[in-house]
Amino acid sequence: MNTNVNDEAGVERNAAGRKVTEVAVGVLVQPDGRYLLTQRPVGKPYEGYWEFPGGKLEPGESVEAALARELHEELGIDVEASHRWHTLEHDYPHAYVRLYFCKVTAWRGDPHGREGQALAWQTLPAEVAPLLPATIPVLEWLAAD
Structure with missing residues (x-):
């Protein structure tokens, strides 16, 4: 049951009153089952942690x-x-996020860190660490597929 509400400015807030930030996340999967993780850059919350790539939805953006x-x-x-693929809400100290995980099975170009971030193609179990907390359930979903 969703107990989120919109405030007077139309901003969605969770039951604790925290703003809900919507994020699109790409789970890039190769035909052999390898998946891509990226490392959070210096200066961002959880810098150095590994996650699936993505970012915030802009107003009106799908x-x-x-x-x-x-x-x-x-x-x-x-x-x-x-x-x-899956939607997950996670309460981080710096933000309450709704993560829309999308399986990406075809793309054009070779992924490279355009923002200086490290990339790693992984198989289960992940060998890189530490993992961003909301990344862990995704690995469980991949294992169950």
């Missing part, structure tokens, strides 16, 4: 449009095939 924009900005790729 999840799919945000995903395509963010993956192009961060990784230099153009999404050719993706679908919404």
